[in-house]
Amino acid sequence: MSAKDTIITLPNKHLRESSQKIAKIDKVVLDVIGKMKQATLDWEDSRKHELGVALAAVQIDHMQRIVIIRDNFDDKSNRNFQIFINPEITKKEGEIVEDFEGCLSIKDVYGKVPRHFKVRIKALNEKGQEVRIKAEGFLARVFQHEIDHTNGIVYIDHIKNKRDNFYHINDDGKLDPLDYDESIKKNSLLW
Numbered sequence: 179m180s181a182k183d184t185i186i187t188l189p190n191k192h193l194r195e196s197s198q199k200i201a202k203i204d205k206v207v208l209d210v211i212g213k214m215k216q217a218t219l220d221w222e223d224s225r226k227h228e229l230g231v232a233l234a235a236v237q238i239d240h241m242q243r244i245v246i247i248r249d250n251f252d253d254k255s256n257r258n259f260q261i262f263i264n265p266e267i268t269k270k271e272g273e274i275v276e277d278f279e280g281c282l283s284i285k286d287v288y289g290k291v292p293r294h295f296k297v298r299i300k301a302l303n304e305k306g307q308e309v310r311i312k313a314e315g316f317l318a319r320v321f322q323h324e325i326d327h328t329n330g331i332v333y334i335d336h337i338k339n340k341r342d343n344f345y346h347i348n349d350d351g352k353l354d355p356l357d358y359d360e361s362i363k364k365n366s367l368l369w
């Protein structure tokens with residue numbers, strides 16, 4: 179089984195369950211982090227037009243509050259990640275902005291999701307040291323998406339009733355609008 183096949187997708191119920199807080203960063207936790215990196219990069223290598231931006235541990239079916247985020251969103255050759263353990267949003271700031279999001283656990287669907295433009299984050303790094311970050315723009319969006327995963331929320335839950343916010347990625351890497359009633363509302367895999 180290749181690493182990307184460890185990624186769970188909807189309708190797996192675990193994606194809508196809350197993950198456990200990590201009490202101690204031990205070998206088991208570090209092993210999960212290694213598997214998360216492998217799965218994300220292996221997924222990316224199988225896709226033509228997409229970047230594996232980030233992953234939460236629940237997405238490889240480990241119900242622990244761990245998030246990994248790519249160091250550089252513009253440079254695919256940089257395959258390093260930052261690690262956030264027990265991440266929390268301590269403050270949401272700025273206006274609400276709608277922009278596109280995809281998810282490795284929701285196959286081929288993209289959505290326009292409203293998020294806060296700025297957030298403040300508190301977490302531990304893999305050495306157990308507290309880190310505090312002020313993020314804005316796309317990074318703030320990524321944090322909100324991933325921390326949602328640790329709380330059992332997927333991005334489509336924020337736009338459930340929005341008819342015009344769902345898209346599909348085509349073979350050229352462009353996003354085409356999806357028919358809401360057929361592809362989304364009646365799609366029992368998603369809800």
Ligand SMILES: [Zn+2]
Pocket residue numbers: 280281282283323327
């Ligand atoms: Zn996701």
